[in-house]
Amino acid sequence: MTVKVAKSAGFCFGVSRAVNIVEKLLDEGKSVYTLGPIIHNKHMVDELASRGVKIAEVPDDVKNGETLVIRSHGVPEEVTERIGNLHIDCRNATCPFVLKIHKIVKEHSENGEVILIAGDESHPEIQGIIGHCRGEYHSFTNCDEFSEMMDKFPDLKHKAVCVVAQTTFDTLLWKKILKMLQKLCTNAKIFDTICSATTDRQSEAEILAADSDLMIVIGGKHSSNTNKLYTICKDKCRETYLIESAEELPLDAVKNARKVGVTAGASTPESIIKEVLVTMTEEIKNPEEIKTEPSEFEALLEESFKNYNTDGRVKGVVESITPTEVRVDVGRKQTGIIPLNELSNDPNAKPEDLVKIGDELDLIIMKTNDQEGTVLLSKKRFDAQKGWDTIVKAEEEKSIITGVVTEIVKGGLIAVSNGVRVFIPASQATAARGESLDGLLKQEVSFRIIEVTKQRRRAVGSIRSVLNDERKKKAEEFWANAEVGKKYTGVVKSLTSYGAFVDIGGIDGMIHISELSWSRIKHPSEVVNVGDTVEVYIKALDAEKGKISLGYKKDEDNPWEILKNQYPVGTECEVEIVGLTQFGAFAKIIPGIDGLIHVSQISNDRVEKPEDVLSVGQKVSVKITAIDFDKKRISLSMKALLIDETAEEEE
Numbered sequence: 001m002t003v004k005v006a007k008s009a010g011f012c013f014g015v016s017r018a019v020n021i022v023e024k025l026l027d028e029g030k031s032v033y034t035l036g037p038i039i040h041n042k043h044m045v046d047e048l049a050s051r052g053v054k055i056a057e058v059p060d061d062v063k064n065g066e067t068l069v070i071r072s073h074g075v076p077e078e079v080t081e082r083i084g085n086l087h088i089d090c091r092n093a094t095c096p097f098v099l100k101i102h103k104i105v106k107e108h109s110e111n112g113e114v115i116l117i118a119g120d121e122s123h124p125e126i127q128g129i130i131g132h133c134r135g136e137y138h139s140f141t142n143c144d145e146f147s148e149m150m151d152k153f154p155d156l157k158h159k160a161v162c163v164v165a166q167t168t169f170d171t172l173l174w175k176k177i178l179k180m181l182q183k184l185c186t187n188a189k190i191f192d193t194i195c196s197a198t199t200d201r202q203s204e205a206e207i208l209a210a211d212s213d214l215m216i217v218i219g220g221k222h223s224s225n226t227n228k229l230y231t232i233c234k235d236k237c238r239e240t241y242l243i244e245s246a247e248e249l250p251l252d253a254v255k256n257a258r259k260v261g262v263t264a265g266a267s268t269p270e271s272i273i274k275e276v277l278v279t280m281t282e283e284i285k286n287p288e289e290i291k292t293e294p295s296e297f298e299a300l301l302e303e304s305f306k307n308y309n310t311d312g313r314v315k316g317v318v319e320s321i322t323p324t325e326v327r328v329d330v331g332r333k334q335t336g337i338i339p340l341n342e343l344s345n346d347p348n349a350k351p352e353d354l355v356k357i358g359d360e361l362d363l364i365i366m367k368t369n370d371q372e373g374t375v376l377l378s379k380k381r382f383d384a385q386k387g388w389d390t391i392v393k394a395e396e397e398k399s400i401i402t403g404v405v406t407e408i409v410k411g412g413l414i415a416v417s418n419g420v421r422v423f424i425p426a427s428q429a430t431a432a433r434g435e436s437l438d439g440l441l442k443q444e445v446s447f448r449i450i451e452v453t454k455q456r457r458r459a460v461g462s463i464r465s466v467l468n469d470e471r472k473k474k475a476e477e478f479w480a481n482a483e484v485g486k487k488y489t490g491v492v493k494s495l496t497s498y499g500a501f502v503d504i505g506g507i508d509g510m511i512h513i514s515e516l517s518w519s520r521i522k523h524p525s526e527v528v529n530v531g532d533t534v535e536v537y538i539k540a541l542d543a544e545k546g547k548i549s550l551g552y553k554k555d556e557d558n559p560w561e562i563l564k565n566q567y568p569v570g571t572e573c574e575v576e577i578v579g580l581t582q583f584g585a586f587a588k589i590i591p592g593i594d595g596l597i598h599v600s601q602i603s604n605d606r607v608e609k610p611e612d613v614l615s616v617g618q619k620v621s622v623k624i625t626a627i628d629f630d631k632k633r634i635s636l637s638m639k640a641l642l643i644d645e646t647a648e649e650e651e
């Protein structure tokens with residue numbers, strides 16, 4: 001079995017340029033929107049989405065401070081005008097070949113010519129082209145539609161006509177339509193705007209398909225150029241399959257094929273092409289399925305990679321450094337070149353600060369150009385790949401890694417670890433649900449990788465997993481050393497109507513409301529608030545139920561102790577009337593202790609009812625005449641002071 005990969009497979013110049021623009025903006029830390037999906041490839045779009053790229057339907061979706069990228073397909077003129085009016089930061093990644101078509105249709109329609117467009121009117125590229133036409137225009141996708149158009153608008157034969165084609169239009173079909181057109185519209189100005197990348201890709205695919213008994217076309221099912229490739233290949237090779245990823249490979253058909261051809265659409269990333277090839281290798285490695293020596297197959301595969309962009313790694317020794325690139329010796333006949341933007345993620349970094357002549361660098365091959373004798377390399381991507389390997393290993397080993405939180409996003413946060421963006425959902429970002437994430441921004445955090453999607457290079461992390469472990473460890477330590485009476489400094493975490501929960505170092509205990517104060521309180525918030533640091537001690541422990549009862553109020557604050565020490569019988573003091581009954585008045589001596597002034601002890605004169613002479617809130621002087629500590633009763637007398645005064649006067 002042989003496998004041959006088309007040299008032109010994968011990203012074309014325009015798509016590669018657009019994706020590079022988005023990646024560069026991400027590297028600069030920008031919040032990036034693309035106007036529609038950047039390319040018609042779900043895997044690439046998902047990968048960029050996992051790195052934070054959002055899709056805007058219209059320019060108005062983008063806010064100040066965010067950057068909008070116009071994709072390679074281009075947009076109608078009114079859209080660029082709207083972007084200008086909104087004053088939003090915008091990078092125009094419209095492919096220069098598409099911009100050329102915009103210029104042609106604009107100039108010729110301004111001259112009064114009718115614009116005829118060979119292409120699919122629902123495709124964004126054609127919508128962009130139409131949006132630059134100043135007058136009458138018509139579009140068609142095949143010979144029948146062209147004939148219908150000419151029948152419907154017969155005066156087109158006599159009008160000045162300008163014809164352009166979608167950049168990815170089928171070249172054979174274009175030629176057929178031109179033949180028909182030239183017979184009908186003898187004055188038509190024809191601009192062959194089919195991109196050479198498309199022409200090359202299609203003709204190469206056609207030749208390859210004719211020479212293969214199984215043809216694999218890799219690309220997005222909504223991609224116009226991929227679908228055209230599929231049609232061309234299917235015409236030459238009956239066993240042609242259009243797949244979006246390695247998962248869709250028709251493995252049974254592959255195993256039985258002798259000659260397999262592989263091509264890919266302009267928006268297919270090289271990583272997917274390689275994945276497809278590697279999956280085929282792994283399948284063929286099954287001894288029962290081998291039709292040729294494995295080494296021979298692998299050599300062919302290797303050869304395929306050499307001819308085309310690969311994710312292959314290589315070591316290179318720095319030979320020269322300029323402000324824009326670094327040249328390295330990679331032990332091949334080609335010269336290795338690392339452009340500045342592939343050297344580091346830091347846009348301000350200078351090459352001479354990053355590498356020295358003679359340094360050996362680990363690099364990734366991006367593209368080999370045999371004609372120019374160069375091989376395009378990336379150090380930045382190797383570092384990112386290395387970081388990704390660390391992430392994958394961390395997930396396998398369930399180890400803890402660290403990263404810095406760079407963004408709070410919808411549904412969670414992004415932490416960068418080893419150069420890889422890891423999404424941490426809000427539910428996994430803090431110890432308890434609902435806690436604010438704002439405090440984590442720009443902080444270094446420890447987390448575990450709980451999910452990795454290799455194809456999409458998506459990693460999901462959990463800080464909570466680490467916090468739970470820490471908590472568990474602390475709880476074990478606590479129970480090993482806890483004993484009644486032991487004191488702790490804790491932080492009030494929450495309040496309920498019956499008490500306050502206090503974190504005493506990774507484990508929670510509860511102070512019952514009756515333990516918060518010596519006096520009667522209605523709610524714990526009268527004494528403590530969430531966030532307060534409090535001194536507590538263990539009153540009781542229930543290891544089985546994991547319950548810890550904490551004590552808070554102190555003996556020295558016990559009002560009965562204060563009374564005993566500072567208010568013995570005979571003490572004269574000022575008290576506040578707090579309640580009135582028929583038999584006397586209750587008065588507060590100190591917070592938490594009230595005494596009774598019996599009605600007979602209010603005055604030397606007879607008092608019928610206490611409220612005749614006293615009122616709540618009134619402050620009066622009394623003498624403590626008796627204390628019953630067991631029954632917690634205190635007798636007070638106003639009359640005793642009057643008797644004392646009379647005695648003094650008499651004396």
Ligand code: SF4
Pocket residue numbers: 012013014015072095096097098167168195196197198266
């Ligand atoms: S196919 Fe051609 S025109 Fe279209 S984006 Fe690629 S390079 Fe540009």
